Amino acid sequence: xxxxxxxxxxxxxxxxxxxxxxxxxxxxxxxxxxxxxxxxxxxxxxxxxx
Numbered sequence: 001x002x003x004x005x006x007x008x009x010x011x012x013x014x015x016x017x018x019x020x021x022x023x024x025x026x027x028x029x030x031x032x033x034x035x036x037x038x039x040x041x042x043x044x045x046x047x048x049x050x
Contacts (some may be wrong), residue, residue: 025042026046029042
């Protein structure tokens with residue numbers, strides 16, 4: 001049962017990190033588009049986070 005609690009804690013930590021990181025990727029994506037930079041990598045990162 002301890003392994004289940006460990007898995008749950010690790011899953012929740014990963015999920016929360018993704019929830020807080022995804023808006024940051026979107027902000028950098030929009031700012032990069034406005035500056036005329038290549039934002040293909042950020043689009044890939046956002047796809048993998050979803």
